[in-house]
Amino acid sequence: MTDKDRLIIALDLPTTEDAQSAVDAIGAGGSFYKIGYQLMPIGGLDLAQRLTDDGKKVFFDFKFHDIGATVERGVKSVATLGGDFLTVHAEPDVLKGAVAGRGDDSRLKILAVTVLTSLDQASLQKMGIEIPLPDLVLKRAEFAAEAGVDGVVASAREAQAIKARFGDALKIVTPGVRPAGADANDQKRVVTPADAIAAGADHLVVGRPIIAAKDPKTAAETIAREIAGALKT
Ligand code: C5P
Numbered sequence: 001m002t003d004k005d006r007l008i009i010a011l012d013l014p015t016t017e018d019a020q021s022a023v024d025a026i027g028a029g030g031s032f033y034k035i036g037y038q039l040m041p042i043g044g045l046d047l048a049q050r051l052t053d054d055g056k057k058v059f060f061d062f063k064f065h066d067i068g069a070t071v072e073r074g075v076k077s078v079a080t081l082g083g084d085f086l087t088v089h090a091e092p093d094v095l096k097g098a099v100a101g102r103g104d105d106s107r108l109k110i111l112a113v114t115v116l117t118s119l120d121q122a123s124l125q126k127m128g129i130e131i132p133l134p135d136l137v138l139k140r141a142e143f144a145a146e147a148g149v150d151g152v153v154a155s156a157r158e159a160q161a162i163k164a165r166f167g168d169a170l171k172i173v174t175p176g177v178r179p180a181g182a183d184a185n186d187q188k189r190v191v192t193p194a195d196a197i198a199a200g201a202d203h204l205v206v207g208r209p210i211i212a213a214k215d216p217k218t219a220a221e222t223i224a225r226e227i228a229g230a231l232k233t
Pocket of ligand 1: 010012036115116117118153175176177185187205206207208209
């Protein structure tokens with residue numbers, strides 16, 4: 001993995017044409033792209049193929065959540081696409097199915113979503129979950145490590161405890177990243193790229209600060225430089 005691969009650019013755009021234009025504008029400034037629900041049903045998989053054919057890496061943010069056997073079959077199908085990361089929810093049966101579907105020699109790595117950052121303690125309580133949120137994150141990271149998945153999606157706030165407990169056994173992929181002075185948009189707990197790396201994140205997911213920038217290439221390169229600088233300290 002190169003330092004550049006640590007930055008994952010979220011292609012949260014309405015059409016694959018818009019996404020392709022963003023990728024073209026970013027050029028050599030980006031090497032890793034995230035495709036989610038918005039593009040998946042409308043050509044996102046073909047776009048992913050074009051990106052991998054071009055030597056880029058692809059993160060499928062599909063957050064699978066079903067019975068283990070169904071997840072296993074779904075992951076097996078995704079693995080044929082040639083991407084690099086796929087998200088699933090962090091329940092033991094889901095994780096077990098995902099690892100079986102991935103197999104042992106796949107390029108595809110599985111990431112477990114611990115607790116969505118849109119949830120807080122009050123929302124957990126509403127769903128009948130009483131355990132403190134940070135403990136739930138660690139419990140789910142433990143399920144992930146036990147099942148043999150490759151990493152977790154977690155906020156920078158949780159990254160430190162996950163890194164301390166699991167070391168390099170789990171890659172940590174962190175959204176909610178904003179360069180100093182950038183618009184937070186709807187993200188509530190933002191951290192700078194340097195702080196996220198210092199907290200133990202291995203990859204940062206950044207969307208709007210790059211794809212909505214006037215000059216997306218420079219925006220991506222500036223963040224990549226901040227990541228590289230933080231890795232040296
Ligand atoms: O534009 P922005 O940088 O906020 O985009 C962040 C990306 O990371 C979006 O695709 C969003 O769905 C995703 N994400 C997130 N928080 C999570 C999980 C995923 O912001 N907990």
